[in-house]
Amino acid sequence: MEPELEIMALPSEETLEFLNKVDTWIIKEHRDRDNKIVFTFSKDVPGEIVELFLKIRDKIDLPL
Numbered sequence: 001m002e003p004e005l006e007i008m009a010l011p012s013e014e015t016l017e018f019l020n021k022v023d024t025w026i027i028k029e030h031r032d033r034d035n036k037i038v039f040t041f042s043k044d045v046p047g048e049i050v051e052l053f054l055k056i057r058d059k060i061d062l063p064l
Helices: 013-025 047-059
Strands: 026-031 037-041
Touching (some): 013 047
Antiparallel strands (some): 026 037
16 A cells, blocks of 8 residues: 655745745744734834735735
């Protein structure tokens, strides 16, 4: 019997943007009562990073 192969999906463009641009500005994260991740950003996070996060957060492949 051959072993099963797992198929890995590529992350979305928004997820890659989050990991490459936004994640470095996050200083803390925790889960709320609904098991969603809540992020705390650095005080000196640039406005364009916040705008990017707000623009892509609904399309990120993470339970935000």
